[in-house]
Amino acid sequence: MERSYKAQKVIDRLGQKLNRQVVGSLVACVHCGNCTDSCHYVLANPDDPTYAPAWKGDRLRKIFKKHFDWTGRVVPWWVGAKSPETDADLEELKDIVFGKCTNCRRCTMNCPMGVDFATFNRLTRGLLVHVGIMPEGVAVVSKDQWExxxxxxxxxxxxxxxxxxxxxxxxxxxxxxxxxxxxxxxxxxxxxxxxxxxxxxxxxxxxxxxxxxxxxxxxxxxxxxxxxxxxxxxxxxxxxxxxxxxxxxxxxxxxxxxxxxxxxxxxxxxxxxxxxxxxxxxxxxxxxxxxxxxxxxxxxxEGKIKVDKSLNISSYTYHDSCNFARSCGMTEEPRELLNLVVSDFREMYPNRAENYCCTGGGGAMSMTEYTPQRLKSARVKADQLKATGAKVVVTSCHNCVDGLTDLIKHYGLDMEVTQLVNLVANSLLVEKAAEVPEAEHAVSTTLAFAGRTILVVDDEADARRFIATVLEDNGATVLQAVDGDEALQMMRDKKPDLVTLDLSMPGKDGGRVFEEIRNDSELSGARVCIITGKPELRRLIYERPVREPEGYINKPIQEDVLVSNLRRILELTNKAA
Amino acid sequence: MSEQLHFAEHTLQEVALGFMALVYCIRIYWFTRFTAGKERQPPTGPASTTPRKGILFSWGIIGMPWAMESSRKNMFMWLQFVLFHMGVVAAIGLSFIIPYLPEVLAIAGVIPTLQVLTGTACVIGVMRMIRRLGGKHMRAISTPDDVFSLLLLTVWFAFAFQAVPNSTANGEWQLMTYFWMTAFFLVYVPFSKISHYLYYPFTRYYLGKSMGRRGVFPFERGQPQAAPTGTPGAPALANVGAIQRVKA
Known part of the structure; x- marks a missing residue:
């Protein structure tokens, strides 16, 4: 069988990308298995050896051995050398390097030989991307960043x-x-x-x-x-x-x-x-x-800002981002800062360079097709979080914020995620702020949505009630709909200024409702903010052939996030108008 | 000593050793033809974590079982690793002692020491074979070369154990087999995974250099801490506010 064009390109590209560091790692692995238990995917899937870092690393090593190493060229079966031959082989490889590894580098830290599996995995991803084989989310995000x-x-x-x-x-x-x-x-x-x-x-x-x-x-x-x-x-x-x-x-x-x-x-x-x-x-x-x-x-x-740690009153733990801790040595500064702005800090174990991945790293949050296995592997992190007993997990990484938020919801943990900047700002002692009359400030907050009519569409009564309460407290007139048909009818009848739309609803789901809104000449100009507990559905919204929504908020919803995002939508679209 | 045994102990070994050296030279030449990636990034982490320190830490990490979780949590495996490789050194040393320095074996304690080392390594080899073939994950990552290399070493240890006394009282076959196996070992090694020791200095050098530059190696800014009773699911230590530093 003749090798496919893409498979040949992958092999050629590998030849161009090999450097001494990579070759060293490729030839040095002794398959000792010491890396196996270091991977959160393995820990969550103990019966599936295809999650083992050495097994995943071998996918690239097989190609290398077959084409660039002498033993593999002469007796390939003896050392497990093998070429990708078809596009289907490359698709299979894609599911491994994108779907079974977050490049967190924990296995690298645990390899006695110093084999850098994470670099292999990234390299293999790059080979596939070079021939256009990648998860759709990766393609979309890359395109946005290029363009x-x-x-x-x-x-x-x-x-x-x-x-x-x-x-x-x-x-x-x-x-x-x-x-x-x-x-x-x-x-x-x-x-x-x-x-x-x-x-x-x-x-x-x-x-x-x-x-x-x-x-x-x-x-x-x-x-x-x-x-x-x-x-x-x-x-x-x-x-x-x-x-x-x-x-x-x-x-x-x-x-x-x-x-x-x-x-x-x-x-x-x-x-x-x-x-x-x-x-x-x-x-x-x-x-x-x-x-x-x-x-x-x-x-x-340096005394340039003053903080009062008593203003952050919850219990906090810190999640080390893989890239911070395992690739950049940034482990102490966040802890030092955290201890200056909170009173109750609880260490997470293991931590620093041995911390487990948030499971959202390596672009995993953009690859919705692998969400089930990502969330399954997140059990390891969920157990780690739970063991701290903290109410808030602090992290210095936006990917981790999303990954942790998602797993906290999935595993039903009673925790919130925040970042250091929020804690520092919250604990900041600002003299000028005292000059703002409290009453005046309160009025301005209360009136955030004064005169606005907002339609809340959600099939969950609790969610609807929460959103409605927050909006009404901020001066909005709130309409509520429990499904898509009711929402569309209310939009026609009441012409709300803004619609908050849940995606997962029985019957006509939020995605369909959104597309109908955009395709309806009477409703297409409506301001829509998607609110969902399933971030993976975001792609489905943004990929629809209609104008994208004005905003997007993840569940669980934080009151201040809800208010600030909806205000932003109303104010920005007012300016645009 | 028969002519055949003399040949196996001397000429055969020298030819095999020469072959291995030649192939290793070619191998190193091949390896160094790949350009080393240049690092332009500015250093991160504390000033005390330099590339040089990172390299030294990286090279020495196999001697520090506390430094890596995979060793720390599997101390028995780490001990096996140490004893197995001590057996390798002993068995290789024996292939030089018998032909060139046989009087060393007359020193009190040398024979039992070599036998303990090679015998223990042989037992560990059997244990490792069971682990490699018995575990789902290990089977999945094993190639025929992995299995054969381990088998070769284990059997070689067994014959090294028998060859240690350098006695032909019960016939020459143990010594003969040991030296023929040693010769085969020398010829086979450069083509197998056993040659990992050739690459170890390089892989750990580059990883150490990069991690040292980035403040990760050595782990000196607050040791990665294991949970008191293992994680996940370990009880948290509440209010652990102080940062544990190895160096202030």
Whole structure:
């Protein structure tokens, strides 16, 4: 049988990508099995040997042995050498390297020979991506990052609008015009880069960071381009994408003559921008880069900001992001900072470089086809979280936030996820804030949705009641619908300003309702915010051939997230109108 | 000593050793033809974790069972590893002692020591074979080379054990088999997974260099801590606020 074109390309590409580090790892594995128990997938699937790191690593080793190593060329069966021959073989390989490993590197840390399985896995992903074989989510996100400069498809105007909106909110909150968030200011000390998730789903983290910069009297700016420090090239194995994305950040920092790039809390963003990006881009960086965790810690130590840990009153544990702890050695700063802003910190075991993956790493959250096995493997993490007895898990990674949120919901844990920036901002002692009259502040909050009519569509009574209560408390007139048909009818009859739409509903599901809204000439202009407990369904919404929703919120819903996101939708779309 | 045994102890060994050295030279040449990836990233982590320290830590990690969870949680496996490799050293040493330094065997305690080492290694070889063939995961990752290499070593240890006294009182077949196996071993090793020791310095060097640059190796900033009673599911230590540091 003749080898398929793509299979041959994969083999050729492997030849081009081999370097001494990779070859060393490929020839050194003795199949001792010591790595097996280090993988959370194995621990959750003890009867399935195809999750064992050495088995997964062998998928690449087989190709290497067959084509680049002498024993494998002469007696392939003796050393397990084998070529991929068909596109189906490559598809099978795809399901292994994307679906059975998050590149968390825990096995690498436990290999006596120093075999870097995570690098193999990333390399294999890159070989497949090179011939266009990858999960759909990876393709979509990569395309967004190539074309729009960020991995969540945030348009430049939306990003700027969001930053300006957060800026206005902050100025109002602290009563100081100097708190406004600068964009593209030159000759600053700090250029602050973020994860697009912050602009799209969690803008509160932007205003929290800005509040800290303002309180510290920092000379900083947010860039209009090159603001996304995340890098899907790390997950997809595409070094070209990785280099391009990193270069955008580096060149923008140089253009603004910023002395330092501060990277907001994101594990893979930190690793990509600080460690790998310069290699991928072949770029010699001439400015300092640091994580916002280090920045915040320094501000406190230098007395630039003051915090009161009694303002964070819950019990907290810390989840080490794989990329922070196992690839960048960032383990102590987050703990040091956490201990400065909370009173009740409970260590998680194992921790630091031995911590288990959140199970959402390596781009896993974008690969919805592997969600069931991801959530099954998350049992290990769930047990770890439960054992801490803490109410809040803190992490310095947006991927981890999503991964942990998802598994907390799946395993029914009574926990919340937050980031250090939120805790620091919450504990910040700001003199100006005291000048804002409490009553006035309260009125302004209460009236967030005054005069607005909002339709809440959800089949779960509890969820509907919660959302309705929060919105009514903030001045909205709330309509409620329990299914899609009722929702469509109410929209026609009452013309609400905004619709919150659950996706999983019996009968006509939220996806269908959303498409009908967009395809209905009378309703197509409606502002819709998707609210769902199944993040994997997000792709189905955004892939529909209709204009995307104005917002998206994950369940479980946090009150402040709900209010800030819906306000943002109403205010931004007002501006657009 | 028969001519055949003399041949097996000397000429055969020298030819086999020469062959192995030649193949290893070619192998190293082949390996170093792959360019080493250059690291441009600025150092991360504390200043005390340097590439040099990372490399030294990485090389020495197999001697520090507490440093890796896979060793720490399987101390018996780690002990097997140590004893097995001590047996390898003993069996290889024996192939030089008998032909070139037989008087060493006359030193008190040498014969029993070598027999304990090779005998223990042989027993461990059998245990490892059972593990490799008996466990679902181990079977799945094993190639014929893995099984054969382990079998070869285990049988070789058995004959090394018998060859230690260097006695032909009960015939030459034990010594003859040991030396023929040693020669086969020398010729086979460069093509098998047994040559892993050739790559160990390289793989651990590069991993150590990279991890040292990034502040991960050595684990000196707060040792990764195991749960008191194992995790997941281990009880949490409440209010463990202080950071445990090996170095202040």
């Amino acid at each position: 729009l400069g960020n991995q969540m498809g945030v348009l430049k105007e939306d990003y700027i609008d969001t930053v300006e909106w957060m800026s206005d909110e902050l100025v109002d909150e602290v009563g100081d015009d100097k708190a406004a968030i600068p964009i593209d200011k030159s000759d600053v000390e700090v250029m602050y880069t973020i994860n697009p998730r912050e602009a799209k789903y969690d803008p509160r983290t932007i205003s929290d960071a800005a509040k800290i910069f303002w309180a510290a009297g920092e000379s900083y700016t947010m860039p209009s381009e090159g603001w996304d420090m995340t890098n899907f090239g790390l997950f997809s194995g595409d070094d070209e994408l990785g280099g391009t994305v990193s270069r955008r950040v580096y060149e923008k920092a140089q253009a603004l003559r910023a002395k330092k790039v501060v990277i907001s809390e994101c594990g893979h963003g930190y690793r990509s921008t600080l460690c790998e990006g310069a290699n991928w881009a072949q770029f010699d960086v001439d400015f300092v880069m640091e994580s916002s965790v280090q920045t915040m810690l320094r501000y406190i130590k």
